[in-house]
């Protein structure tokens with residue numbers, strides 16, 4: 001009987017991380033309650049919002065693609081609420097006229113890391129969840145794409 005109990009407990013312990021990974025927000029891979037920039041980059045890249053907005057599939061967002069995805073998008077200001085969202089040039093840190101995925105990821109990470117602490121804590125994560133959820137910035141990509 002003891003063996004069965006232990007086995008069940010072991011199975012449960014194994015099942016928990018797997019269940020957590022199935023959640024839509026699996027960014028916090030080391031489960032410390034914070035999303036660091038590495039964790040964000042990995043999760044955000046996987047969600048492939050970048051690829052969705054890269055209409056000509058050249059691996060870069062040009063200003064036109066960026067504006068279509070964000071600044072010119074209907075209802076975008078409402079989704080951003082109080083948040084400041086700059087223009088293309090604010091995010092094109094090397095000013096080559098394109099956003100590569102790293103520039104793009106960094107731009108959004110900085111949006112969510114509102115206090116600039118270098119990670120996204122639970123409070124900041126609420127904003128991220130709202131953006132990823134239905135009616136959020138990334139929530140209705142399919143209907144917009």
Ligand SMILES: [Ca+2]
Nearest residue numbers: 028030032034
């Ligand atoms: Ca973490």
Ligand SMILES: [Ca+2]
Nearest residue numbers: 054058060061
């Ligand atoms: Ca492109």
Ligand SMILES: [Ca+2]
Nearest residue numbers: 092096098099
């Ligand atoms: Ca660039």
Ligand SMILES: [Ca+2]
Nearest residue numbers: 113115117119
């Ligand atoms: Ca923070």
